[in-house]
Amino acid sequence: MVHYIGLDVSLKQTSICVVDQVGSVVREGVVDSEPEAIAAFVRSKAPGAVRIGLETGPTATWLWSELKQLGLPVICIDARHARAVLKMHLLKNVGLVIGRAKFNVFAMRAEELIEDRPELIAVVGPLLKARQAIEQQTDDLDRQVLKLARYDAQVRRFMTVPGIGPITALCFKATIDDPTRFKRSRSVGAYVGLTTRRHASGEIDWTGRISKCGDAMLCSYLFEAAGVLLTRVPKWSALKAWGMRLAKRNGLRKATVAVARKLAVILHRRWMDRTEFNWSKKEVAA
Numbered sequence: 583m584v585h586y587i588g589l590d591v592s593l594k595q596t597s598i599c600v601v602d603q604v605g606s607v608v609r610e611g612v613v614d615s616e617p618e619a620i621a622a623f624v625r626s627k628a629p630g631a632v633r634i635g636l637e638t639g640p641t642a643t644w645l646w647s648e649l650k651q652l653g654l655p656v657i658c659i660d661a662r663h664a665r666a667v668l669k670m671h672l673l674k675n676v677g678l679v680i681g682r683a684k685f686n687v688f689a690m691r692a693e694e695l696i697e698d699r700p701e702l703i704a705v706v707g708p709l710l711k712a713r714q715a716i717e718q719q720t721d722d723l724d725r726q727v728l729k730l731a732r733y734d735a736q737v738r739r740f741m742t743v744p745g746i747g748p749i750t751a752l753c754f755k756a757t758i759d760d761p762t763r764f765k766r767s768r769s770v771g772a773y774v775g776l777t778t779r780r781h782a783s784g785e786i787d788w789t790g791r792i793s794k795c796g797d798a799m800l801c802s803y804l805f806e807a808a809g810v811l812l813t814r815v816p817k818w819s820a821l822k823a824w825g826m827r828l829a830k831r832n833g834l835r836k837a838t839v840a841v842a843r844k845l846a847v848i849l850h851r852r853w854m855d856r857t858e859f860n861w862s863k864k865e866v867a868a
Contacts, residue, residue, distance in 0.1 A: 583608075585628040588635045588708060590715050591615055591645065597715065600628045605705040615641065617648035624654060635659050637712075689714065727752065740849055742858040744819055745811030750803040754849050757800045767850040775801050776843040801842075808841035819861050821848070 585608060590597040593615060600609040609627050613619040624631055634649070634656040636642055642658055649656040689710055696702040731737045731748035740751035757774075764770055771777050775796030812825050812834065821844065828837035852859065 583630045585631045586633050586635070587624060587628055587631050588712065589620065589637070589645075590712050591636065591639055591641060592715070592719060593641070596620055597711075598623055598627075599708045599711075600631070601704065601708070605701070607704055607708065615645075617645060617652060620645075621649065621652045621654055631655065633657060637716075736853060736856075739852050739856070739858050743845065743848055743852065744815045744817065744822065744859070745807040745809075745845065746849070747807070747810075750800075750807050751849075753800050753803050754846075755853075757797045758850065758853070761850055761853040764850060767847045767854070770846045770850045771843040772796075774804065774843075774846050776804065776839060776846060804842040804845050805838060807845055808838045811841060811845075812838060817861075 584603050585600050586602075588599045588601075590599070595612050596615045596619075598609075598611050598613065598620070599607060602608050611623055611627065613623050624634065632655060634654055636646055636649075636656055637659050646656055646658050692706060692710060696706050727748050731741065731752060734752075734755070737748065737751045737755060740746050740754060741748065746754075758764075758770065764773070773796050775798075808825070811822055812829065815822065821841070824844075825837050825841040828840050848859070
């Protein structure tokens with residue numbers, strides 16, 4: 583019999599769902615998140631497996647490589663594709679529309695729609711379980727990040743800067759590592775890749791876009807933090823006022839880049855001085 587298998591992987595255990603050609607669940611089980619344990623389950627419970635789906639995640643590359651070497655027909659599924667499936671286009675095709683729903687309402691509404699449709703339960707049910715498992719893992723990671731931030735004095739000081747949350751603060755500390763590497767705080771902006779390219783030769787003096795030569799993750803986090811500061815932080819600060827003036831003159835995107843660069847400078851200065859963010863005008867000149 584032809585089988586298709588979905589793997590829901592966590593660091594310790596992996597949930598396995600086996601379905602047949604029409605989407606009916608044949609068998610489910612949980613094993614240790616080890617290639618050998620997964621392979622043993624597949625060979626004993628679903629020897630006719632023609633495809634094994636593995637969603638992208640922290641251990642996806644390792645598991646995919648090991649399962650391939652063990653001769654299993656495993657494929658890696660982009661998490662964005664799985665999310666698209668979970669939007670229930672399948673249900674829309676048969677006239678069932680969830681509508682606008684957030685948090686637990688989404689799953690409750692989906693379960694109501696498929697309650698009397700066994701053919702849909704077989705297909706949508708495992709997806710809802712996978713969605714719930716992913717949400718649980720995301721919540722667990724969020725709690726771990728908050729715990730790390732809470733018990734790190736320097737990260738807490740970073741978070742006094744408007745727009746800076748625990749993830750950006752932790753990323754900045756991990757990326758810079760040693761603040762004394764930089765003699766001037768302004769050098770951090772260039773290190774992160776948030777300074778503009780410039781070419782000067784003879785009569786030519788050309789200024790382009792930012793270099794993006796630094797750490798891509800930290801650069802993106804600082805850009806996001808700058809956007810939060812300019813559009814979502816209600817409290818006034820000289821830094822925000824400066825950024826808003828730039829936005830009116832040069833556009834929001836260029837202003838966001840400039841504020842992101844300024845945030846990198848301010849965070850480094852806070853690290854060197856071991857002080858919290860000062861909401862006075864002196865911050866802009868840091």
